[in-house]
Structure formats: C-alpha cells, structure tokens
Amino acid sequence: MISEERRKNIEKTLRNNTEPVSANALARQFSVSRQVIVGDIALMRAAGVKISATPRGYVINSDFEKTENTYTVACCHDDKNMIMELYAVVDNGGTVADVTVEHPVYGQITGELRISSRYDADLFMDKIKNNAAQPLMHLTGGIHLHTIRCADDQTFVRIREALKKENIICE
Secondary structure (H helix, E strand, O other), rough: OOOHHHHHHHHHHHHOOOOHHHHHHHHHHHHOOOOHHHHHHHHHHHHOOEEEEEEOEEEEEHHHHHEEEEEEEEOOOHHHHHHHHHHHHHHHOEEEEEEEEEEEOEEEEEEEEOOOOHHHHHHHHHHHOOOOOOOHHHHHHHHHEEEEEEEEOHHHHHHHHHHHOOEEEEE
C-alpha cells in the first residue's frame, strides 16, 4: 500500500470509530511501524485533517465539541490529588476535555484528554506512571485549567462542588 492510500485509509478508520485508535493499533492494521503512523498523522494534520491525540489514541475532531455545554475551571493540586480531580468530574457526569497551562516561554499549552469515566482516568494515570511522564501542571506549580463538558448547568454545579470538597478548585 502506498503512503497516500494508507493515509486515506487511516482517515477512514478514524472517522468510522467513536473511540480513540492508538498508533500501535493503526500500525498493526496497516502493517507498518508505529513511527510510520506518527509521520502519517503529522502529514494528515498538515494537510488540514483535524486529528487530535488523546491519552487513548487518535480521534478526528467531530461533534464532541458541539454536543455538550463547555465550562472552564481553574485547579491547583499535587500529584496525589490528580486522580481525585478526575474522579470528581466523571463521577458527577462530566468529561475532562483538556488541560491547559500557561508556560512562561511557549505561552498557553493545551493537552487533549477526553476523560469521561473512571476507566479513562485510570488509563491516563497508568500512562503517566508507565511512561515516567510529567503532567503539564508540573510546569506551573500545580496550577492549570480544565475544559469540562457536561449536559447542563446543574451538572457543572455538582462538579464544582465536588472539586471544592477535595480542595482542588482555585477561586
């Protein structure tokens, strides 16, 4: 399969999946290395395909951004409270869409998360642990923003209260 054809098929695979697809899964599907897939994704993004990388894999930006209400919360905590923050959101009906920090050199840095369940939160925490990766909040002493998506204002109020109870929200 030639590169251009593979990229079209990668796009088709991503569009046909509602869940993220990992680079490893795409590499197996197309009988290439993970690095080839990473390169293909970069070229596809450069060509204008709206592909996002989440902790669980690649997704094509779709109606996710349009289907629910969007709210922003400022949070501050240490590593041991990270899982409590994620659980507070998902247990109360929200999705942690992303995390944003303000870097002194690069400006705003945002990482897409799309964490909508305890399962997703646990996978995210495992990925941090197993890759010895540092969360973005380490760049700012624990201060960060989250975009939260949820069905309605009442759900967001519940989430804010849960974050307050855990002493995670900055006000």
